[in-house]
Amino acid sequence: MTRTMTQIYDPGRTAVLLVDPYNDFLSEGGKLWPRLEGVATEVGLLDNLRAVVTAGRRAGLRVVFVPHRRWQEGDYEGWDHPNPTQRAIQERHTFALGTWGGEFHPDFQPAAGDVVAREHWAQSGFAGTDLDHQLRQHGIGHVIVIGLLANTCIESTGRYAMELGYHVTLVRDATAAFTPEMMHAAHELNGPTYAHTITTTAELRRTLENGEQ
Template sequence: MVETYDFRRTAVLLVDPYNDFLSEGGKVWPLVEQVAQDVGLLDNLRAVVASARQSGMRVMFVPHRRWTPDDYVTWTHPNPTQRNIMVRHTFARGTWGGEFHPDFQPQPGEVVAHEHWAQSGFANTDLDVQLRQHDITHVILIGLLANTCVESTGRFAMELGYHVTLVRDATAAFRPEMMQAAHELNGPTYAHAILTTRELVAAFEAVQPAAL
């Protein structure tokens, strides 16, 4: 089945495009580097974002909470990732690592959702209201990590009634097994489509640009 997307009703959700994840010297880059290079992550992210914008689709940024010194310290149940953030100071506010990668900067008019504290881009943020206020019915998930924030955001989107597309090579994880779980085992239980970047860009190219 060939997926089709209406540029007026579709948004690409770019999850956690921070330097700490995507740039040489980032705190988490060494953990994702091998998988990212194997799938061509950065080039594929660039291709999806550029093609979406050219087609007139919305690109929305779905950022993780940027760490500050008091975060999680008094929490009763910080999760394992949050405990790691307390040690690594991942995505620290006011630092280079907590800035978006230079190739993935919001353009004028693009939505940057409120920062999510854990894994879902919807929990305790304005992402759902932003999507609904922009009349979005289809969401395409790209970014990091495949088996945590991307998966959790995609599952939540499905529960809220959105059509969900995963892009298997526009994401990465710490290990190949995590990628396999995200796309071969878990993805088919909630996603409506699981495509490659090449397949997605081809679908975008079939969309009439908004300017026309």
């Protein structure tokens, strides 16, 4: 079910935030793909990510890449309290710089006019990066947050965006998580506490294609 308070997709004021579209997440052979594959396949993740990005570009929305820190030798060593995800990255070298897993999926490459924000170290695409600055400099007030993972970076980025005053749209089938329970928590329990709109790829595409801005 779609939860909508307002739908405002003014092309000059709206951006699609594509979070962590790395091979390690999205591609066969990626380090995290085996954990993600079940939910990703069930929701049609790859097709829906392609659909949202394509529809956004056709509607004149800005596409902003929101990448996680790509692991490098020495990352997190000597830290007082790296979080559990960071410890896991330290062990498995997820999204390692200079590797195939640390490259963006071939279907999600920056195009002319896109923005690539600085890499985030934890789960929010805003904390310690230039994302807020980039969005404000481009006049953005409404963000459509897609990518991975639903219950970590998507939730943290969306919640932070709300705190900063952005209108936030979540697209429930243009994201995925490791378990159905995590997806349920992200969209049914936590999402309604901060997102202005929770929709689906098909509904979002219809809205954009019909010019409901």
